[in-house]
Amino acid sequence: MQRHLISAADLTRDDAVLILDTAEEMARVADRPIKKLPTLRGRTVVNLFFEDSTRTRISFEAAEKRLSADVINFTAKGSSVSKGESLKDTAQTLEAMGVDAVVIRHGASGAPYRLATSGWIDAAVINAGDGTHQHPTQALLDAFTMRRRLVGRDAGLGQDLAGKRITLVGDILHSRVARSNVDLLHTLGAEVTLVAPPTLVPVGVESWPCEVSYDLDSTLSKSDAVMLLRVQRERMNAAFFPTEREYSRRYGLDGDRMAKMPEHAIVMHPGPMVRGMEITAEVADSERCTAIEQVANGVSIRMAVLYLLLGGNEPAVTHTRTEEK
């Protein structure tokens, strides 16, 4: 039995619903005066971040601490990695320290998979974002936010997102969030449409379980949720669109565009938001924008994943597809 969370595509529908339901209970802990559970007492979790990400790291750290795990933060900057140590050596060092789980963020797609399957380490591996590949806990927190807003907080328990229409807009090419979301939302029964300039649509997208469109306006009226993705300028080594102004005019979400969405539809953003380009301040600050909620939900989801992978003597989440690889 695998005990890792590497890709959103590894999760079955039942696994995903179990994680979302567990997160709903974890969210109640956040409402209490004492936000702490003894569940992972005596377990050590390392946050192994080869890439900067304050947001994801503190979200994992909050989740780990709320479950009483011992937390070690390891950032590649200033560590032996900058002196040339390999992933294998780092893993073996962690193994020697008796680490129970590794939360890894790496710039190279596939690094968490390598760590989980190479036999270097016995700990559970949780992917906190690898290159342009996957970011499964982000997809789970997005699905959690959608289920809460579109199905209901209590009514949603045990439910998936069957029949919901979700539109992802922006830099699909560089986005692990888009890949993870397409996989997970498809598993949960939602219909996904990707909207992006043709230059930011990845090769091979035809094989993904989703629709692709280049025209945002035509998809708005039939979307239950519109998720904007950050334009990842730091990953762009060429010009993918003429100007920011043009991108904003065609793919940015402003008040007029939001008005075309159905009354109940929500606007989502994984953050950090680039205001004025992807999203106007008016939309970002509106009640329909769930960006802040997504941050809070991230902690609940990560608590649920840590509990389900580490809370018992074997994980509650089955990973049949990774095992087959």
Place this chain on the structure above:
Amino acid sequence: MDSEQDKQQYEADARPVLEAPDIARVLTRIAHEIVERAKGADDVVLLGIPTRGVFLAQRLAAKLEEITDRKIPVGSLDITMYRDDLRMHPPRALARTDIPGDGIDGRLVVLVDDVLFSGRTIRAALDALNDIGRPRAVQLAVLVDRGHRELPIRADYVGKNLPTSLRETVKVQLAEEDGRDTVLLGVKRTARPGEQ
């Protein structure tokens, strides 16, 4: 998880020790005992331990309301995250924790469960309460006390004391979950640690 066939076989072999009217009578008695000991049950909060403890707590609350003519706050307290045997089993799906709006600070909390056995569930419940607030006092009401305590824990209100051997099992069925009210005493087919 038991298969349907196993379940039927167990029910055929097991002997009912409490039937629906007995359970109703027992709960009425416990409700009166709570009112008597708490001198009117002014500040009582009932917290059921999932799954069946929650239904029992709701039934007790209804009876208390009949007796006292007051609304009695009732909630549920899931103790999964506080269990001391978490690492011995795969993690269980969490059940619902629902604390009544006014909280439990300064109140008399009555924990309600179906079967009292090793006492470990109640220990976990006491830990969980600790994280939620500071009750004035905590009491324990159970439908069946089957003995074999592993911790110094005792119930304040007991529906039925049922001396059992460790080879026996006690299974409570309630209409809300199982379609009928009964307490079954059966014999274990295979030894399963932690089975009630």
